[in-house]
Amino acid sequence: MNNSPLQHPQDGAPQLRLDGLRIALFSGNYNYVRDGANQALNRLVDYLLRQGAQVRVYSPKVARPAFEPTGTLIGLPALAVPGRGEYRVPLALSPQVRRDLKAFAPDVVHVSSPDPASHRAVSWARRRRIPVLASVHTRFETYLRYYNMAWLEPAMVAVLRRFYRRCDALVAPSESMAQVLREQRMNYDIGIWSRGVDREIFTPERRSMEWRRSLGIGDDEVVLGIFSRLVMEKGLDVFSDAIDELKRKGSRFRVLVVGEGPAREWLENRLPDAVFAGFLSGPDLGKGVASMDVLFFPSVTETFGNVTLEAMACGLPVVASAATGSQSLVDDHVSGRLITPGAVHQFAEALRAYVENADLRAAHGKAGETRAQEFGWDKINQAVADTYVRLVRQRQKRGQKRAG
Incomplete structure (x- = not known):
């Protein structure tokens, strides 16, 4: 392997280095529809490039993507999802x-969604004895519940x-999600790739009573908010029932939906009185979130909960499902409430x-911040970069043993 990221000092002990490492990243949606997963992937690529790594991203392309991609993007052949034409399935x-x-x-090859193209990428890497890291962003199996x-x-x-299990290792965004993966016997090497929050955007200082007034919300009204891509998988049925x-x-x-x-x-x-x-996006999103009083997010499909963390950074108490993601962020009765998924009466009482x-709002909001x-x-x-280099080093050691 040329330009190996592993340098060997005189004492023979390998030193981890990212400079020069070449990463092929496969994504089902890198930039054509904005979501929490691809925001994390673009931030990762930006970090890797700043550290001197080389990254090539393989994902479907569209004529008008939601945002410009970070790094070099190579298009994959894809098919529009029936009934959800904004999404593409990479085919091969x-x-x-x-x-x-x-x-x-x-x-190293990094796959971020279990689509057909990523299956082929894993096979391609295994034949060449290239290590594979998979990042888990979504609990795809739970989506089936919303389609009967x-x-x-x-x-x-x-x-x-x-x-x-055909990958060398997995990274999950929260310990609660990692535990689910262990219980499902997905892999035996599972690390944590958490999520960060931009504190310049998500901060209590962005709260704007003027902006609230422009939406017809009174200064004395308590605002229960949600901000998310509006799809049923986010628990919108539970949200509206509660x-x-x-x-x-x-x-x-008042209810505010962003x-x-x-x-x-x-x-x-369902909620004709909601705003x-x-x-x-950007500072405007930070203003919208900080101008809420409580975040209500009953989704059970999150593996981390970017929405939850961003609301906490804005000083909001969070009422969320006791499910993967939020369980690793919200301290029940300290920074918010964790409620049994689907328990509409309990959600209503917490709200x-x-x-x-x-x-109570102020105390729990401060704890979350x-x-x-x-x-x-x-x-x-x-943490992801360290995992890349560890996998490369392990693969090189196994190659040396075979050669010996």
Whole structure:
């Protein structure tokens, strides 16, 4: 392997280095639709490039992506998802992609979604004895519940297990998600690649009463908010049911929804009194989040919960499902509430406590902000870089033993 990232000092002890390492990254959605997973991947690539690594990204391309990609992006042949045409499924490694991969000669392959192209990428790497790291961003098996196909979950888990066990290691965004992967026997080498938060964007200082007033929200109104891509997999049914129950209890509050997606019309019909601010990004998103009073996020499909962390950084108490992701961030009864998934009555009771008690909101919001200070992006991304180099070193050692 040329330009090996492993340097051997005089004493023979290998020293980990990232400079010169070549990484081939496969993504099902690197930049054509904005989401938390591809934001993390783009930040990772930016960090790797700044450290002197070489990165080549392989993902479907579209004419009008949501944002410009970080690094060099090579298109994969893909098919639009039926009923969700904004998403693409990468189908294979075309001859052009295979030639590009061969010329790039990666030291490590990183796959970030269990799609057909990533399956082929894993096979390509294994034949060449190139180590493979898989990052887990979404609990794909839980999506079936929102399409009345929960009975297929065991089969989906089996398919995912076959994919992940062919990889040399996995990284999960939270310890709670890593434990799920261990229990599902996905792999025996599972590390943590957490998520960071941009404290220049997500901070209590961005709270704007003027912005709230522009939406028709009074200064004395308690705002229960959600910000996310608006798809049913985010628990929008539970969200709306709990809001309805809270109204029946006589609590006075406003609902603020930040985001766009195919389920927006459904949610507007379910909650006609809610305020819909649409898609926001950058400082505008930070202002929108900080101008809420409580985050209500009942999703069970998250592996980390970027939304949860960003709300905490803005000083909001969080009411979330006791599921992977949020469980590793929210300290129950300290910085928010963790509620049994789907327990509408319990969600409503937790929300009512915050609506009616300003001191409780302030105390739990402050605790969440303190916790969010622990999540810096560069330190978090270095954990992935260390894993790359460890896998390369392990593979080189095995090669030396075979040669000996």
